[in-house]
Amino acid sequence: MAKKNENRNPVELKCSVCGFMIRPTEKNKANTPDRLELNKFCKKCNKIQVFKEKK
Numbered sequence: 001m002a003k004k005n006e007n008r009n010p011v012e013l014k015c016s017v018c019g020f021m022i023r024p025t026e027k028n029k030a031n032t033p034d035r036l037e038l039n040k041f042c043k044k045c046n047k048i049q050v051f052k053e054k055k
Contacts, residue, residue, distance in 0.1 A: 007029055007030040011036060011053045011054070014051060014052055015050075015051055016050045017049050017050075022042075022051065037051070
């Protein structure tokens with residue numbers, strides 16, 4: 001059986017404009033030690049915004 005990788009952590013993303021939180025995603029902390037920033041669609045703003053990793 002495959003072993004669960006310890007480098008992948010669940011992170012929650014937060015809209016940088018309105019603060020809306022979206023479901024948790026995973027990130028590999030060995031490859032990306034900084035905070036994650038992704039362009040995603042925000043349901044509350046109804047447009048594509050920058051989502052940053054919540055700490």
